[in-house]
Amino acid sequence: MSLLAVSGLSATLGRQRVLSDVSFAVGPGEFVGLIGPNGAGKSTLLKAALGLVASQGGISIAGLDAATLGARERAASIAYVAQEHEIAWAIPVEAVVALGRTPYRPAFAALSSTDHVAIERAMRHMEVDSFRDRAATDLSGGEKARVLIARALAQETPLLLADEPTAGLDPSHQIALMRLFADQAKQGRSVVASMHDLGLAARWCNRLILLDRGQIIADGSPETVLTPESLASVYGVEAYFGTAAGRTVIQPLDLVQPHPQTGKRP
Incomplete structure (x- = not known):
């Protein structure tokens, strides 16, 4: 069963068509990277799947029509990390992370032992437990990002959607987060x-x-999606391709030079 499936998904923002007939499904155990240049529609796709922007087409969550799900049911199925890292209230970091447990308890109910375990685990994963009592509004941008990711982890949902989760993180925390996501899968x-x-x-x-x-240009393993041809045509860049420790290494190097006669990129 697919945890998320979209079929013929289209979306328009203002007068601009942002998504056109997008279809794919995500099953258990997948770590999917949604890639593409600025304006490709990545953020809109994630928001449409969550019902945060109007769209046309089919969306199902864990086999159920997303339109039939209430907010609490949806929140118990999908956690979301937004691109923006704003935290409006000067509440302790631990209280922010605890918001991830909201779908599982009645309004104003005290946290259960299960909630506390999930919160502690999420804070340790993101290394924010050492400043659990600090006001979230006093944190750096990268620290806020880690707190908000911890909140999503505390939801313990089958599916996590994250919009540029590594933005603002230093290399150590970027790698730690990617390793964590891979372990979750x-x-x-x-x-x-x-x-x-x-x-x-x-x-x-x-x-x-x-x-x-x-539109979806390619969907598959990193080796089949990221090729010199796709990077040249979609991103307009040349890149170094290699391997290290049995994994692919890609480093963009320079812009692709236009054809001297046509003026177009390959």
């Missing part, structure tokens, strides 16, 4: 993360979906 959960760092995507994701101008 090995445990049977699934992660779909939009990414701009092709090196991280190639090294850690087991599947990539390449978007350009609102």
Whole structure:
């Protein structure tokens, strides 16, 4: 059974068509990197799957029509990490992470022992437990990002959607997060993360979906999606391709030079 399936998904923002007839499914145990240039439709796709932007087409969550799910049911199935890392209230970090347990308890109910275990585990994963009592509004941008990821982890949902989760993180925390997402997939959960760092995507994701101008250009393993031809045509860049420790290494090097006669990129 697919944890998330979209069929013929289209979306328009203002007068601009952002997604056009997008279809794919994500099953248990997948770490999917959603890649593509700026404006390709990655963020809109994630938001449409969550019902945060209007769209046309079919969306199902764990085999159920997303339109029939209430907010609590949806939150128990999918956790979401937004691209923006704003935290409006000066509440302790631990209280922010605890918000991830909201779908599982009645309003104003005290946290259960299960809730506390999930919160502690999420904070340790993101290394925010050492400043659990600090006001979230006093944190750096990278620290806020880790707190918000911890909140999503505390939901303990089968599927996690994350919009540029490595943005603002230092290299150590970027790698730690990608390793964590890969481990989550090995445990049977699934992660779909939009990414701009092709090196991280190639090294850690087991599947990539390449978007350009609102359409899926390629969908498959990193080796089949990230090729010199696809990087030249979609991103307009040349890159170094190699391997290290049995995994693909990709490093963009320069812009592709236009054809001297046509003026077009390959």
